[in-house]
Amino acid sequence: MATKNAFYAQSGGVSAVINASACGVIETARRHPDAIGTVFAGRNGILGALTEDLIDTGRESDAAIAALRHTPSGAFGSCRYKLRSPDQNRSEYERLMKVFEAHRIGYFFYNGGGDSADTCLKVSQLSETAGAPIQAIHVPKTVDNDLPVTDNSPGFGSVAKYIAVSTREASFDVRSMAKTSTKVFVLEVMGRHAGWIAAAGGLASDATTPIPIVILFPEVTFDRERFLAKVGSLVEEHGYCTVVVSEGVRNPDGRFLADQGLKDAFGHAQLGGVAPVVADIVREGLGLKYHWAVADYLQRSARHIASKTDVDQAYAMGTAAVELALAGKNSIMPTVVRKSSQPYVWEVGSVALSEVANVEKMMPGDFITEDGFGISEACREYLTPLIQGEDYPPYSNGLPDYVTLKNESVEKELPAFEL
Amino acid sequence: MATKNAFYAQSGGVSAVINASACGVIETARRHPDAIGTVFAGRNGILGALTEDLIDTGRESDAAIAALRHTPSGAFGSCRYKLRSPDQNRSEYERLMKVFEAHRIGYFFYNGGGDSADTCLKVSQLSETAGAPIQAIHVPKTVDNDLPVTDNSPGFGSVAKYIAVSTREASFDVRSMAKTSTKVFVLEVMGRHAGWIAAAGGLASDATTPIPIVILFPEVTFDRERFLAKVGSLVEEHGYCTVVVSEGVRNPDGRFLADQGLKDAFGHAQLGGVAPVVADIVREGLGLKYHWAVADYLQRSARHIASKTDVDQAYAMGTAAVELALAGKNSIMPTVVRKSSQPYVWEVGSVALSEVANVEKMMPGDFITEDGFGISEACREYLTPLIQGEDYPPYSNGLPDYVTLKNESVEKELPAFEL
Numbered sequence: 036m037a038t039k040n041a042f043y044a045q046s047g048g049v050s051a052v053i054n055a056s057a058c059g060v061i062e063t064a065r066r067h068p069d070a071i072g073t074v075f076a077g078r079n080g081i082l083g084a085l086t087e088d089l090i091d092t093g094r095e096s097d098a099a100i101a102a103l104r105h106t107p108s109g110a111f112g113s114c115r116y117k118l119r120s121p122d123q124n125r126s127e128y129e130r131l132m133k134v135f136e137a138h139r140i141g142y143f144f145y146n147g148g149g150d151s152a153d154t155c156l157k158v159s160q161l162s163e164t165a166g167a168p169i170q171a172i173h174v175p176k177t178v179d180n181d182l183p184v185t186d187n188s189p190g191f192g193s194v195a196k197y198i199a200v201s202t203r204e205a206s207f208d209v210r211s212m213a214k215t216s217t218k219v220f221v222l223e224v225m226g227r228h229a230g231w232i233a234a235a236g237g238l239a240s241d242a243t244t245p246i247p248i249v250i251l252f253p254e255v256t257f258d259r260e261r262f263l264a265k266v267g268s269l270v271e272e273h274g275y276c277t278v279v280v281s282e283g284v285r286n287p288d289g290r291f292l293a294d295q296g297l298k299d300a301f302g303h304a305q306l307g308g309v310a311p312v313v314a315d316i317v318r319e320g321l322g323l324k325y326h327w328a329v330a331d332y333l334q335r336s337a338r339h340i341a342s343k344t345d346v347d348q349a350y351a352m353g354t355a356a357v358e359l360a361l362a363g364k365n366s367i368m369p370t371v372v373r374k375s376s377q378p379y380v381w382e383v384g385s386v387a388l389s390e391v392a393n394v395e396k397m398m399p400g401d402f403i404t405e406d407g408f409g410i411s412e413a414c415r416e417y418l419t420p421l422i423q424g425e426d427y428p429p430y431s432n433g434l435p436d437y438v439t440l441k442n443e444s445v446e447k448e449l450p451a452f453e454l
Numbered sequence: 455m456a457t458k459n460a461f462y463a464q465s466g467g468v469s470a471v472i473n474a475s476a477c478g479v480i481e482t483a484r485r486h487p488d489a490i491g492t493v494f495a496g497r498n499g500i501l502g503a504l505t506e507d508l509i510d511t512g513r514e515s516d517a518a519i520a521a522l523r524h525t526p527s528g529a530f531g532s533c534r535y536k537l538r539s540p541d542q543n544r545s546e547y548e549r550l551m552k553v554f555e556a557h558r559i560g561y562f563f564y565n566g567g568g569d570s571a572d573t574c575l576k577v578s579q580l581s582e583t584a585g586a587p588i589q590a591i592h593v594p595k596t597v598d599n600d601l602p603v604t605d606n607s608p609g610f611g612s613v614a615k616y617i618a619v620s621t622r623e624a625s626f627d628v629r630s631m632a633k634t635s636t637k638v639f640v641l642e643v644m645g646r647h648a649g650w651i652a653a654a655g656g657l658a659s660d661a662t663t664p665i666p667i668v669i670l671f672p673e674v675t676f677d678r679e680r681f682l683a684k685v686g687s688l689v690e691e692h693g694y695c696t697v698v699v700s701e702g703v704r705n706p707d708g709r710f711l712a713d714q715g716l717k718d719a720f721g722h723a724q725l726g727g728v729a730p731v732v733a734d735i736v737r738e739g740l741g742l743k744y745h746w747a748v749a750d751y752l753q754r755s756a757r758h759i760a761s762k763t764d765v766d767q768a769y770a771m772g773t774a775a776v777e778l779a780l781a782g783k784n785s786i787m788p789t790v791v792r793k794s795s796q797p798y799v800w801e802v803g804s805v806a807l808s809e810v811a812n813v814e815k816m817m818p819g820d821f822i823t824e825d826g827f828g829i830s831e832a833c834r835e836y837l838t839p840l841i842q843g844e845d846y847p848p849y850s851n852g853l854p855d856y857v858t859l860k861n862e863s864v865e866k867e868l869p870a871f872e873l
Contacts, residue, residue: 048631051623107623110630112629112633196852204527204856205751205755208527208754208755212467214498214531215501216533238852241851241853244858326751327748328747328749329729329747331747332639333641340759430844431662432660432842433615434660435623439663
């Protein structure tokens with residue numbers, strides 16, 4: 036097999052474990068020097084390919100690459116940039132082919148979510164339509180867990196663990212304070228379209244540690260009166276309760292609940308988070324003292340409390356992507372296949388990219404309880420395996436020892452390209 | 455020595471390690487059955503004493519008590535309730551004496567911050583002014599780190615570690631996204647009067663992992679133009695920056711920066727957090743894309759990433775409190791005494807409560823850099839030892855295995871008392 040170089044890039048919102056996939060790609064490629072020469076990483080995702088801003092990962096030590104496994108975020112930089120279709124913007128694809136050719140790149144590994152899968156699919160079609168000798172493999176990643184076919188999307192399990200742990204901890208706190216002070220704690224979590232992350236808050240409560248939790252899903256239209264009745268009855272019974280609210284919750288009129296038409300002293304519109312809105316509804320409707328938190332980036336970067344299952348799967352997806360490439364595959368994505376939930380048994384599978392691109396996996400309706408405020412047993416059975424195991428990073432001087440790579444650029448061969 | 459019972463209660467805002475102090479008190483008391491009979495815990499702090507709502511900790515297993523060491527929050531419930539002085543409300547003190555007498559309580563252990571130290575001082579004076587045979591010992595606790603004399607307040611080190619770790623992780627995230635998306639991340643932290651917790655955000659950046667961080671301290675009046683200039687120059691140089699903002703930051707007119715005179719669609723005043731306000735200033739002044747988070751209770755309940763130093767010290771304060779009681783002391787508080795910063799060497803000391811009550815320890819002026827946006831080397835030298843070491847709780851089924859005690863009530867001996 037003739038040696039070809041590989042291109043790897045990170046796309047879209049990063050996660051606690053996307054670098055574990057990068058680690059899987061690069062370490063596996065290094066074990067096949069007969070087939071894969073250098074792995075070039077795109078600086079800031081696909082922009083790196085378009086602008087020929089390539090990072091030579093060959094200049095990173097084995098130790099530095101190994102450290103990617105325990106380092107959150109995107110080590111090479113990510114981007115939010117969607118390639119248009121070849122019909123609309125032929126020049127971008129021609130540019131990609133030129134860059135791949137100039138650097139003898141035969142493998143394209145793209146690490147991202149649904150939009151990225153679409154980009155990867157289009158690149159994969161270059162080998163058919165344009166005769167470019169490129170194999171494009173998508174490496175699944177998204178904290179939103181909305182990629183189809185795969186059991187879950189690497190990145191999600193660690194967010195789920197963070198939210199479940201944090202919800203349990205903060206609930207213990209409010210329970211302590213409830214007699215004379217805070218009775219309701221509101222935690223805002225990510226998930227604009229689907230309630231996967233909000234659902235993870237429900238795991239904080241289980242048979243041995245019951246906690247009164249109300250979940251506000253984007254799948255369930257917000258009903259102020261029913262919500263207040265639910266919170267009121269839980270506080271009546273338990274003395275306190277915790278609300279986990281998805282940023283994507285909407286009012287009956289279809290607007291985001293976070294969009295309250297707030298105006299500052301000068302009359303300028305202000306868009307805050309949804310947590311303070313929900314907290315204020317609790318204050319106004321029930322007169323209860325509250326606290327609220329917005330986890331935002333903390334939830335998706337919290338490598339310090341990553342799920343070991345998630346880290347293992349992220350790494351395995353990177354490894355599998357390279358193995359699929361070496362087996363001559365194109366236009367494909369490795370997947371996690373669930374063989375059993377109890378005990379959790381999974382293996383690596385794969386799916387054609389055409390079945391993945393632009394398909395969003397929503398949460399099944401039966402994952403939400405009848406009243407719309409909790410998770411069902413089916414949901415619990417699905418989620419529980421994904422947060423199993425801890426995979427602590429090494430620490431030095433009290434802080435996690437995360438790696439920052441050298442990220443040295445490859446010399447450019449081509450003239451500049453205007454984006 | 456005649457056997458006497460002990461009273462223990464938790465006061466004010468709880469922390470990730472206040473239960474470690476409870477563990478220290480109860481385990482040490484159990485080693486001295488000749489001197490200490492039962493440790494009664496106040497349900498919801500001092501309210502438990504006033505209402506004779508006492509929890510018999512003797513009915514908890516050794517394993518359950520040991521598990522307090524790794525369980526965040528206040529296991530017996532806390533309260534925000536400040537006793538007035540005996541001159542103003544004699545009846546409360548008379549009631550306390552009656553409850554102590556009815557349950558043969560000779561030791562009063564009060565676990566809290568500055569206000570609680572004042573309550574503890576007043577109780578300690580009962581033995582002098584009212585002849586009640588009670589020894590009152592204060593066990594230091596506050597995430598605000600504002601207790602005087604002691605090197606630090608147990609609870610603070612774990613919040614500091616959480617904020618330092620989270621700031622590093624989220625900064626890695628925004629660094630990854632900065633090319634095409636978020637360039638500024640804003641994290642709101644606790645600390646209404648002093649910038650101790652905000653300062654901990656500065657630890658996220660060090661020689662091996664430099665991160666552009668701007669800290670907004672309550673000690674430094676907010677200056678919009680200087681702030682924007684600072685953020686702008688850091689983004690210019692590094693491509694991104696992180697802002698750690700204390701909830702207590704104030705405008706030149708003395709109002710909290712969080713108080714923006716926001717009104718909802720109906721004209722009602724809204725008080726949001728300070729993070730969205732700062733984020734909006736960045737958007738308006740620099741046109742940069744931002745994300746913001748509010749850590750709120752997550753920061754002080756995050757036992758999963760507690761500082762081992764903090765846990766050890768919290769436990770040691772509980773142990774020392776009992777030992778001081780057994781040595782016949784009254785009106786006293788054990789302290790952490792720093793012997794050396796590098797290496798960090800500490801021992802247990804003690805201080806008279808009269809020197810602690812109602813004295814607030816502010817952050818030294820030289821802990822803040824000249825420009826007002828960072829921490830000095832002196833600050834770093836002070837803070838670094840406090841976040842050393844990890845002390846992970848046990849996990850089961852993917853979640854921390856925190857204990858909920860039985861908390862069985864002792865039978866009441868007295869008529870009810872109206873608060």
